[in-house]
Amino acid sequence: MPIKILILGEGANDVGIYDFNGQWISGSIINLLTKINDKVELSFIPINKKHLPNTLPMKDRPSLEGHGKVIQKMFFYSYIRKMEYDIMVYYGDTDKEAGTKTTKTQAKKASQVAYKQAYDAFDKFDVKGIAIIPLRMLESWLLADEQAFLNAFDIKVSLPKNPEMLWGDKRDPKSNHPKKTLERILSRFGLNSDTSNFCTIYDNASIPILESKCPISFPPFLMKAQEYLT
């Protein structure tokens, strides 16, 4: 029996999107999750962001924050539809909060806050949940494993030592912004920075390398993923 995963992300590159015909086109996080344990079969139930329900926080009463608010909407979505699933997976970036944090200590703190928001929400609704919240964004983790690029595209690349800490001006093609860094590396070999190539990188990536190269934001995800995807 496959493990049924209710999943929500931010866009095409991470979890995937629904196209104009209502067909789901999966993103690279699906490939990452599938790699965690190749002995289990996973079946995904993606949520269309447009259909997320509304929440009404109440004055003077504790409410969920940040990522927790989105997870609350995910839960409402499944609850209203009486959906059956084994695990809820939430993908979210921390670029807005963590982008300005320049030291490792600050970045680590921001990442801990983000994961806490998510796991507090899973606990509140008593669901098995996995949060995937890369520090900065998806591209940070994609810039971790040089061997993955060699295996995937037969190209030898030199990747940053601390991909999680990359940051810069998103509009400047020469900046250290994770998106721009990955774009430059791929374009040097005539490759596009797109969902398909991101999927291929994760297909060829090594989980231990991702864990060691992204020590701030990858382990909190991996720990829960290894616990639940068995």
Add this chain to the structure above:
Amino acid sequence: MLKSLEIDNFKSLCKFKIEFSPLTVLIGNNAVGKSSVLHAIGFLAHFAEGNMKEFLNKRNWSPFELKSKHYHPSKRNISFTSVFSLENDYNLRWEFTLTARKENDDLQCVREKITDLDSEKVLLSREIKKMTWFDFSKNQYDVFPEIQLYGSMLSLIENEDKSIERFPHLLHLKKFIKGIESFELLSPEKMKKTSRFDAADLGIGGERLGAFLHSLTTEQRNEIDNKVKELYPYLDKVITWKKQYGHIHLQINEFYGETGSYAINSNYISDGLLRIIAIVSLGALSKDYTTLLLDEIEDGINPSLAADLINYLSIIGQKQNKQILVTTHSPVMLNYFNKDSIVFLWKGQDGITQADKMFESPEMIDHLRFMNPGEVWLNFESKDIEDSLLKWKKTVSGGEDAD
């Protein structure tokens, strides 16, 4: 308080039953009959006083048009059954039937009965050509020929101390019903106009707001100012003064610290603020006002004030022993009502209004583990809520169809 009401053939209310709490909020889609319930309760007060015409005239309604369109036109009887729990532990049932007469363009009462539910003693009854009531001072029934009335037999009972010995239950009931006051049409346009003379209340549409405020004591006025300040911190004072021919003029003073203070004439006060002043001033109504009816409480009010406003209404109800019935379309407002006070209304496939406490069925209560009442209302389809309530009704009635 008014505990329940059964109505047949009044607007969209046919074989309709509803139960009330001290503070009740009616919710549901547009045109499901929420306002009709308020109208029906307001109608009770006018019927008891014998001035049904005033009730109809205020709304420009024709008596014959009050009948439901869901029945055959030949069905002319409109019936009401209401149950009250009053002071002195009086539990009474008041039933009456009216006939809508097209030829006379009026409503005629053809049957009326008031029963003490504890002893099952009939306290008052009216049938064709015969009226009866039980006189406690004589410990016997008085029977007399039918008198032509444009209202209830209660209108014959004098509001005086001597009546308390003869008709203790009926006098309590009459006073309670007389104290039902509808503010269902609160309109800033009406509040902006000057009003005249002393006023015991602000009027159905708020048209006497200025005069009502003017008639209050300084202490009451200060209380109103302070409460409005909590909701609108720039308010310094609500001011009224008498102009020529007894016209009362309304204005507010706003205070902006170092910038200064400004007087704002009623014509220029924001609609929302006027409604806030009107709602807050309900707290100054005398104890004779037993039941307050408010339609679309959220109208013009910022959602951030929802908690304070509902809390204030709740305090008025508890401290002053007033029953309050409101309608709302705002899930934000709904969040701050007690779950037991929420009544959901909907129209069945036949177009007839139905009502039930929204959080009575285990399934609906279960939703509150994760969601607050407003979220349940906002996110579940009306049909899902209806189905859940109907299923529950069927279960508690032993598997028979709810209707």
